[in-house]
Amino acid sequence: MARARKLGLHTHHELVALMSTDSPVCRAEGLAAHTQIFVQNGGRPIAATLFQVEGDMLGPDEIGLSESAWAALGAEEGKLVRVSHAPPLESIACVRQRIYGHRLGQRAIAQIVQDVVAGRYSDVHLAAFLTAGAALPLNEDETYFLTKAMVDAGERLSWPEGIVVDKHCVGGLPGNRTTPIIVAIVAARGLTMPKTSSRAITSPAGTADTMETLAPVDLDVAQMREVVATEGGCIAWGGAVRLSPADDIFIGVERALDIDTEGQLVASVLSKKIAAGATHVVIDIPVGPTAKVRSAAAADQLAGRLSAIAARFGVQIECIRTDGNQPVGRAVGPALEALDVLAVLKGEPDAPPDLRDRACLLAGAILELGGAAAAGGGLALAETTLTSGAAWTKFERIRAAQGGARIPPAAALVEEITARHSGRVTHIDNRRIARLAKLAGAPDTPAAGLRLAVRLGDDIAAGQPLLSLYADSQGEMAYALAYAAANPDMIAIAG
Template sequence: MLTIKRLAIDTYPENTAFLLRRSNGYSAEQFQALRKIRVSGEGAEILASLALVDESLLLKPGEIGLGEQAFRRLGLPEGAQVAIEQARPPASLEYVRRKIDGDTLEDDEIAAIIRDIAAHRYSPMEIGAFLVACAGFMTTQETLAMTRAMAGLGNRFDWKAPLVVDKHCIGGIPGNRTSMIVVPIVAAHGLIMPKTSSRAITSPSGTADTMEVLANVDLSEDNMRAIVAREKAVLAWGGRVNLSPADDVLISVERPLRIDTFDQMVASILSKKLAAGSTHLVLDIPVGPTAKVRSQEEAVRLRKLFEHIADKLGLVTDIVITDGSQPVGNGIGPVLEARDVMAVLRNDADAPQDLRDHALFLAGRVLDFDPALRGGRGYARAMELLASGEALAAMERLIEAQGRQEIRHDPGAHVHEVRAGEDGRVTAINCQRVARIARLAGAPMDKGAGIDLLHKVGAQVRKGQSLYRIHAQSATGLGFARDLAAEDSGYEVTR
């Protein structure tokens, strides 16, 4: 038996266990042969990757160190006694091998793979093999089976209401922070809209990152339920409440590999919406030359796949195809996006018109789910709620209910102006490029980092005039972003 020692080492997303190379009754060869071990005790168990330690100050003989993820998932206290043994490969890996060979898998085989992934029985390499095999070929039935399996694991909310609405954008457009405007509009109207969002993985900010500038988003399930009961809505980080946990594991491998197929996107999004308890969903598919979806034909194909899977799962959808040719709003990054959102909700004269218009359009589609409204009246109702200040009041109540952010976040003090190289008109903005520049500046981890867009497509600019302003909270971050912008600003200016 070994004694647990918690090690403050972040090994996300993997479980990692640490053992002294010597003095534990095993030879180094046995340690290296294990690769993955089963750690068990007091009715709990996890599978963990094994790392060997040669520094006796870190661990003593008879101790097993657990990284943060492994310690939390095992759920036993420091000092508890556990046993280790070599972990057997999951039986479902045989199905992965068949998928690699081009086979079509049955529903129960897909479910077994997803269960083992959610239980952290797969290594990132094995998950990557499964994702690449699915990217090569996946039937609609396999996509449906994957969505069902993912939604069936982890937590699942039931709001005890016939109408629970949600809105989702497939992403890829910087600054498109419409959810933080749609949710208070819908809440002010009285529909239930518990919005759970992820943190950004490859973008400069997600809804949770931006909302965190204003309020606490790390809410427990009980806290979320209480807020929704009182305010009809919430804007929270979904990772805390364990919705579709297999999706979080898959995403951690998908993103570095840049795997984002339509089938996996549909399974990811719809499984989260089902787990969140949604009954009706407005889905936004932006189309543009540097968006995730590049053509109208691709958008229609994706829309049909969403509709088919959602219908099979009993989720009512309204899928809209929108303009994704350039960033939305004036800010990219948590603080700058929060600034834009609040300017729209306050009806400020200088609020970004494109963000306001897009949010009102989507809010209107959500409100059209309300059977009490006449058909097509949702947009007019959304405008009323925004113009009257009722949406702003609903947002302020949400901020107070979730816990107003005590730390004031400001745009990063390290600033660099990216200027036009010639006179002309802005004819294109590369969404992927400006997003990458904002991330190199430090967004979203540094809340104040990002890009302030000073000109959008169609604007006339002079040589030397600032196109956008990079904000960073460190000189290093500013340097990285400035160098990338110098290679290619992401702006196309044509005479």
């Protein structure tokens, strides 16, 4: 037994326990790497990765717990918990088989996903599972099993309406904040679109982060149902309803390895949509050299796999290839993107035309897929809905129903980054633009981020602004400026 201590340590999904090197457990386990122990507080034991600590941080009878382990245990400060050796996880044997090229069946994949969601997988196990699925790509059956396991490991919503529409962007494009605009257009036309969105995992803004600067998004299922019943649509944070909780865990490790596999991507996208109760889904696949999908052929293959797996769940999918060569709109960061969204919805003259056009294209496809527009008539209907002000009115009603409109915050500090020489903008690196906005503080500081002053093909003079950086503190601004200075070619200028 050991006394529980809350350390305030953020280790993401991984459950971590710290014990003194002088504790009996540490003396027994030795200093071997990657030791797992069982910790129990009345209920089921959790498996935690053991780190050892010398000195006075912890007494020999204490166990320090990460935030994730604390929550999983339901521990109380100073109360005793039981500590024992962890038996090996059975599902790790399945991961090992998969590494050596044996295909996995439904039961094995379900067990792996359950153990992942329970926090029983350490980072090395997660990395091995994902690497195995990159070295020998998941086949269609495995992808289906993984999708199903990820749906089953979380909550699943259902809606009274026969047709429930949804959309997803495969990602990698900063500023691609079409969702609030699309929900407003589509709901104004009478379709049901109970949109749940993520907060950023590794990007400078998720749709939930952006929407949160415009209205409350922490809705529980009952609140979502109420908003959708009256307005036909909502833009809520999905985290409160725990849809496909394995997804965020896998994504964190995939980002660290910078690997994207088709099977994992399909399972990630579809598990969230299926868990959210969608029946008809439009998927935006941006294609570009620094987007997630880099060629039209890759986009087509991904679209084929998405449709095939979705069909096994009775869900209809339409994939739309879009331009992924540069960020969408002008802004990257929650509040700055929110201002772009408002400008499009209000029809302001300086609203970014690419964001507007992309939102109408996708909304048009959803209107057709959901039966609210005739084939070929979706785009025009979406545009009318926007220009008539009907979408803006609907957005205002949704904001009110979600708890009231908010004004996006403004950053305390702005710095301009200018061109070092004259020429034409030939390349904008989506990944490094996103990283720069993050380093300025987005999304944790909602006002932070950047606003691009140029787009591909622009001719610019030396000294002309390329972008403005927004931050709330000198420390973050300096951190971001140093990154910008070290990466002058994130906006490439030729000539």
